[in-house]
Amino acid sequence: MTIYDWHTGPYPARVRIALGELRLQSQVRFVSIDLWKGEHKTPAFLAKNYSGTLPVLELDDGTLIAECTAITQYLDALNGDHLLTGMTPLEQGVIHMMSKRAEIELLDAISVYFHHATPGLGPDVEIYQNAEWGLRQRDKAVRGMRYFDSVLRQRPFIAGHAFSMADIAVIGGLIFAELVGLPVPAECEALRAWYARMQQRPSVRNRITMSPPSKAAT
Numbered sequence: 637m638t639i640y641d642w643h644t645g646p647y648p649a650r651v652r653i654a655l656g657e658l659r660l661q662s663q664v665r666f667v668s669i670d671l672w673k674g675e676h677k678t679p680a681f682l683a684k685n686y687s688g689t690l691p692v693l694e695l696d697d698g699t700l701i702a703e704c705t706a707i708t709q710y711l712d713a714l715n716g717d718h719l720l721t722g723m724t725p726l727e728q729g730v731i732h733m734m735s736k737r738a739e740i741e742l743l744d745a746i747s748v749y750f751h752h753a754t755p756g757l758g759p760d761v762e763i764y765q766n767a768e769w770g771l772r773q774r775d776k777a778v779r780g781m782r783y784f785d786s787v788l789r790q791r792p793f794i795a796g797h798a799f800s801m802a803d804i805a806v807i808g809g810l811i812f813a814e815l816v817g818l819p820v821p822a823e824c825e826a827l828r829a830w831y832a833r834m835q836q837r838p839s840v841r842n843r844i845t846m847s848p849p850s851k852a853a854t
């Protein structure tokens with residue numbers, strides 16, 4: 637299997653963390669696509685992922701799977717344990733919902749803020765920006781942090797009593813928040829304590845050193 641990603645990217649982090657949790661990293665070859673040089677927008681890369689985003693998983697038969705959730709679901713099903721996406725219908729439904737919510741309310745909102753209301757990936761990549769939209773999404777992300785704080789006041793993990801893909805999605809959001817200098821509000825004590833716990837997990841700690849930048853493929 638090949639993963640096309642960028643070692644410090646918040647979305648690539650999600651798949652790297654999943655690989656670490658599932659102990660699958662030795663089965664993967666990483667190829668770096670340099671976001672800062674816009675390598676994800678070249679025709680060669682767009683042929684792999686129409687959306688022009690990272691990460692992308694390429695299987696040995698040439699099948700391409702983009703989208704962190706889809707990649708994680710594929711990896712999680714490989715050994716049949718479903719550690720990250722749930723075993724029972726109830727677990728699967730709640731984990732899927734909370735992962736989606738983490739994207740909509742936190743991670744994707746911060747991404748829009750980054751691309752629209754900050755210099756983002758630079759003028760060559762950011763060919764359209766709408767700062768007002770970006771700032772609204774930043775405020776949405778802060779509301780999202782307060783929401784996830786309220787969730788974590790009720791239970792130890794984002795989707796219930798066990799670590800899951802939904803935790804990984806929120807971790808991706810807080811990694812992105814750090815990159816753009818968006819602090820978690822001080823009063824979000826449960827979210828802060830949970831994030832400190834998450835950072836102790838080897839999968840989270842070792843995600844960047846799992847594969848530093850390699851030669852670009854496109």
Ligand SMILES: N[C@@H](CCC(=O)N[C@@H](CS)C(=O)NCC(=O)O)C(=O)O
Nearest residue numbers: 645646647648688689690691703704
């Ligand atoms: N919905 C996608 C989003 C992926 C995404 O936005 N990835 C970032 C990397 S951190 C990216 O490629 N950004 C480049 C861009 O949007 O120009 C997923 O879950 O995989």
